[in-house]
Amino acid sequence: MYCYCKKHHILELFIRFILIQNRAGKTRLAKWYMQFDDDEKQKLIEEVHAVVTVRDAKHTNFVEFRNFKIIYRRYAGLYFCICVDVTDNNLAYLEGIHNFVEVLNEYFHNVCELDLVFNFYKVYTVVDEMFLAGEIRETSQTKVLKQLLMLQSLE
């Protein structure tokens, strides 16, 4: 039979976690798609902060991280980081982040860090609309915002 998985470990291609952190290392969102215990999560959060904040604009938006890689993008004082398998598609996630940020921006009407703090429970809803089970669920901004508006109108 044809050998499917030797070259690419496709089975393993999914988002391990999404983190939003500010420059000081405060977590504004942590979404885990793999089982980690609480200590491990804390360690990952600190490590990601350490590897991402030392990089500047001349660096790539990708950084090797343990056996994975982090795709990240900085918006003002916030770092949006996605951890994926090393063979996964960097640019698709880089734009996945931007797509997500544009949705947040529309939804919160010029989003700022404080919106994420005070509405943390709504940010989870936005994430679940766009990413689920470590996969991209919906990419259309129009569709996501329509759905969020509908949920907003519910009691």
Place this chain on the structure above:
Amino acid sequence: MPAVSKGDGMRGLAVFISDIRNCKSKEAEIKRINKELANIRSKFKGDKALDGYSKKKYVCKLLFIFLLGHDIDFGHMEAVNLLSSNKYTEKQIGYLFISVLVNSNSDLIRLINNAIKNDLASRNPTFMNLALHCIANVGSREMAEAFASEVPRILVAGDTMDSVKQSAALCLLRLYRSSPDLVPMGDWTARVVHLLNDQHLGVVTAATSLITTLAQKNPDDFKTSVSLAVARLSRIVSSASIDLQDYTYYFVAAPWLSVKLLRLLQCYPPPEDAALRGRLTECLETILNKAQEPPKSKKVQHSNAKNAVLFEAISLIIHHDSEPTLLVRACNQLGQFLQHRETNLRYLALESMCTLASSEFSHEAVKTHIETVINALKTERDVSVRQRAVDLLYAMCDRSNAKQIVAEMLSYLENADYSIREEIVLKVAILAEKYAVDYTWYVDTILNLIRIAGDYVSEEVWYRVIQIVINRDDVQGYAAKTVFEALQAPACHENLVKVGGYILGEFGNLIAGDPRSSPLVQFNLLHSKFHLCSVPTRALLLSAYIKFINLFPEVKGTIQDVLRSDSQLRNADVELQQRAVEYLRLSCVASTDILATVLEEMPPFPERESSILAKLKKKKGPGHLPDINDSRRNVNGNAEPSEKNEGSTHPFTDLLNLNSTPSTGSSLLVDVFSDTSTPASTDVSEENFSRWSNTVSLVLAKKSRRLLTVSIFLTKNCVLVNSRFVCKNNGVLYENHLLQIGLRSEYRQNLGRIYVFYGNKTSAQFLNFSSSVSSPDTLKLNVHCKAVDPILEGGAQIQQILNIECVSDFMDEPVLNIQFRHGGTLQNIAVKLPVMLNKFFQPTEMTSQDFFQRWKQLGAPQQEVQKIFKAKHPMDKDVTRAKIIGFGVALLDGVDPNSENFVGAGIIHTKSTQVGCLLRLEPNTQAQMYRLTLRTSRDTVSVRLCDLLSEQF
């Protein structure tokens, strides 16, 4: 526009969050949180039933507190209650709390599952999605058991809303990932494949992810997805950018879906159907063409989205590896990116080209970019980009460009980041070996590596250069000359001393004709480095010295003087001391013939995969590195399958017990390699390496009969080490600046018990402390040891109990191997345990008449062993008595007519037999001599006991 005001809906929550943010200190924050927790607790426990809004608010506050990093141990029940609310906002907070904190309280799982079940059956798409998202977020086994059959049903039901289908597809994917056994394939699979045709691209996106994962384990069930995926992809790439409306992102049509479809296609080989194949090729060409079109927008989002699809298409082209035109086009496209102003694109192009280099169709095309890649190595600011450049140079290397690439890597190494130096060293070493036409180039390259980055040259690398030099006689003279010259540098790296010591020890004679590198000059050069080196290197140099004695008889005296000096013979390190003692003795007692035999040139190593390659593979992990195994060449012709050699060390170790530690080698020739005090011992290469030692042992074992004569001299020296313990059972066995080992032993009949005490002399912990005993012959002597605690605190002592059983009479003592980590370095200590045959004595009292009767009975020539020797200690009668009693026999007074003589009797207990034993010691004070006579029923026992006891006086 759906703008959200701060904390809208829950004023109390917003106030609480503001309070926390205004806290000036961590203490103030904790105080505020504790106040809130007390408040919430009292509300939950209060008599008044809370309304849904309050419950939601308090649960949300608890969640916020948890996310700040504080433990939450209540509120789970209230959260579960929210699940059955019929208000979305309350339900959502309930589900969120459960998703984030689920592990904390699993006994609620039944209640949670019940609520999920109700919501899934509600036909309310909002509630169904909340429930599905909860399952997808938690993904526990309990949930898989409860919903693995329900979710596929929802996914393929005709009346399910699109957004619910999206969630159901990914929810099922999560359950399959965590519990594949609970998600059996079924009728639904065919209908899932048809979701690729769905009108709603969000549904197609989610379904493609699900199918991609399922297809890898069940390729046949999802085969039909290939044609559907190609059709879908074709429609997307050929669409005008406005066709897909909502799914067009910065003028790129459905980029994420395209990427997913291209990935799904990588689960399968190229389609066999020609039409389908043609259509796919057309798609891929279109994607490549689009990369050449002028951009529709200057925004980076546009080019990123476009290139995400392009890189995935190139991955598929490489995966199929069947269309030369596409491969070369891909390579040219990547070549353009190598000089792009976007760092991201340069990085990705280098990475992607690395895989292209391994395809026969595009290897040559990749090679044309060599100058650009070398330039990247020199100019890129981001170390990860330079790293990719190194990877690509390695991948594109072949015979035609090896010299250039190796030279560039070496020159980069001088300024390379510390983080990637070791990897570059490994790569250079592998390329230099693989593409060496002329082995002088190889030797120069490796010595350069050591010069430039000595600290990063792992053992595998210098082992390998020695292995190759030994196996190729055309390079030996050159190697000797080159290391000799390299060693002239006032400060050379210790790894160079190792290589130099080894090579001059083997092949120094090839350059000894030149007076500038005469034997004495060579020796002085090596010895000038000796005192600056670590113990393993010094041990190796000592072996080189004994080899010099064989190669150059004219420097024998000089070397013996060195070996004889206090700093060698009384060295605090047992390994060095033992080598010095043994080598000195060997050089004194052995004839030139024997020396020449023992110290003969190393036999060629059996060819095997370079351990460097294994190390590099381990470093990078599989799938990341182009495989360069294909054309491994034999360095020497007589390759021997190494499996044959496994387990063959025993006869050799038995015959030639030169060394105190069986692991470090039964042979002074081998043990320069297997010094165990090196961090690499946890590496994969170690397995390879010990096999290497074994193999060499076998080669030497063929000569073992000749070596046997030598071993007799040397055995005596080994005994000396422990002779203090022949007549006593307690004391300090070993001590260095880190560790003290003390012993207390008890013996009864054929059984013994030793209490070993390990004392940590430092103030720091020893980590990974372990100690084990290896017995040279377990058929004769069994030692069981109980495991010790792996951590030995500073200043503390631990005890280990060893149980010993003597099965039959034996010669060699077992060896105690201790290993631990101190301040980051791995320490290995091996000492002989003082378990000798006489320990199993039981004293026997008997009358004079009985004694002489038995003496006569044991009169056969081979039963008696006699030795006359000079007294080494003052001839004190009381001390002698004490020693004989300590030896284990009963001291019989009034038996011998001459009262100056000592007579003793005892029985050696072994499991298989008992050996009666009589002895007589006759001192001659005038001549300062002793005569010792032993008679036992077994000749080997007589010899052994005589050896042991005669060393005591």
